[in-house]
Amino acid sequence: MLSDNLRIGLPSKGRLSEVSGELLLQAGLNFRRQNRGLFAKVKGMPIDLVFLRTDDIPTLVAEGAIDMGFTGSDLAEEANAEVTTRMRLGVGRCRLAICIPEDSDIKSANELDGQRIATSFPNITKAYLGQHNALAHLVSLSGSVEVMIQLGVADAIVDLVETGSTLAANRLRILEEIGSYETVLIQNKRCRDPEMADRVVRRLEGVVIARDYSLLEYNIPATKLAEAESITPGFDSPTIGTLEDQDWRSVRVMVRSAEVIDVMEKLERLGASAIFQTTISNCRL
Numbered sequence: 024m025l026s027d028n029l030r031i032g033l034p035s036k037g038r039l040s041e042v043s044g045e046l047l048l049q050a051g052l053n054f055r056r057q058n059r060g061l062f063a064k065v066k067g068m069p070i071d072l073v074f075l076r077t078d079d080i081p082t083l084v085a086e087g088a089i090d091m092g093f094t095g096s097d098l099a100e101e102a103n104a105e106v107t108t109r110m111r112l113g114v115g116r117c118r119l120a121i122c123i124p125e126d127s128d129i130k131s132a133n134e135l136d137g138q139r140i141a142t143s144f145p146n147i148t149k150a151y152l153g154q155h156n157a158l159a160h161l162v163s164l165s166g167s168v169e170v171m172i173q174l175g176v177a178d179a180i181v182d183l184v185e186t187g188s189t190l191a192a193n194r195l196r197i198l199e200e201i202g203s204y205e206t207v208l209i210q211n212k213r214c215r216d217p218e219m220a221d222r223v224v225r226r227l228e229g230v231v232i233a234r235d236y237s238l239l240e241y242n243i244p245a246t247k248l249a250e251a252e253s254i255t256p257g258f259d260s261p262t263i264g265t266l267e268d269q270d271w272r273s274v275r276v277m278v279r280s281a282e283v284i285d286v287m288e289k290l291e292r293l294g295a296s297a298i299f300q301t302t303i304s305n306c307r308l
């Protein structure tokens with residue numbers, strides 16, 4: 024039975040299920056989901072987890088059935104849910120795009136007026152086409168949308184694109200991008216336990232920021248310090264230390280992991296030495 028505990032909704036299956044479960048565990052919210060059960064308790068904290076369909080989570084948060092939830096920002100927008108986005112999680116990045124056959128002559132969205140469009144995102148699609156003075160016949164489906172043109176049920180589709188391989192496999196191309204989306208943590212306005220919700224957010228931030236950043240340490244001649252700092256400005260600002268050799272400084276700074284190699288090369292060219300990258304697993308800034 025549910026109590027007055029903070030309720031967090033997690034996708035019960037699909038690609039966001041593992042992502043969100045792992046994030047919670049890394050943030051120290053330990054739980055065990057038993058036999059595909061729909062509920063789990065977080066060990067030692069007044070939090071209940073509820074396993075739900077990813078696309079129902081925005082509505083259930085907006086209705087107050089759960090206080091927070093992991094879902095796609097695309098699904099929150101499609102559901103028109105009145106929720107607050109507490110965090111963008113930096114995963115599940117994708118775009119929503121209008122796609123047409125590779126050999127189609129259509130050049131812009133307004134040419135889709137009167138055409139048939141298959142999509143799982145009828146609300147976003149309708150709004151976008153409206154802004155482009157097109158009124159299309161929408162065919163609402165819950166999956167396998169890319170095959171609908173071949174099936175003869177649509178002239179164009181609106182669907183999520185990540186790598187583009189599904190489009191290529193179905194000989195489709197992007198006509199226009201409607202928006203960019205990612206996995207988010209959403210919250211409602213009448214949260215059962217706002218303080219606990221803030222604590223969850225702080226814990227998750229520690230993990231999400233740590234995933235994106237590495238700690239870089241290096242030594243640099245004092246005369247080059249200003250230039251080095253402009254290469255590695257840090258999350259807030261770098262920590263500078265002195266070395267026994269008065270002419271040198273040591274620097275500790277956070278750098279985006281994706282940029283580390285590039286930054287290391289620049290520092291080396293500037294005259295830095297003993298440059299080390301360390302992985303951060305969690306942090307509080």
Ligand SMILES: Nc1ncnc2c1ncn2[C@@H]1O[C@H](COP(=O)(O)OP(=O)(O)OP(=O)(O)O)[C@@H](O)[C@H]1O
Pocket residue numbers: 036037038039077078094095096097098115116117166183184185186204205206
């Ligand atoms: N190819 C993708 N790459 C990255 N993120 C995606 C991709 N497809 C979907 N997403 C994100 O994941 C969310 C959930 O996707 P979806 O509902 O399709 O679940 P799924 O894991 O694909 O399961 P299902 O088998 O039910 O489709 C989407 O709303 C979107 O935010």
Ligand SMILES: O=P(O)(O)OC[C@H]1O[C@H](OP(=O)(O)OP(=O)(O)O)[C@H](O)[C@@H]1O
Pocket residue numbers: 165166167168169182183184185186187188189190
């Ligand atoms: O650009 P890509 O990397 O190919 O990814 C895009 C595809 O991924 C999702 O499908 P999913 O795998 O979830 O299948 P579904 O249609 O059954 O939801 C989405 O609906 C696209 O079809």
Ligand SMILES: [Mg+2]
Pocket residue numbers: 166
């Ligand atoms: Mg899917």
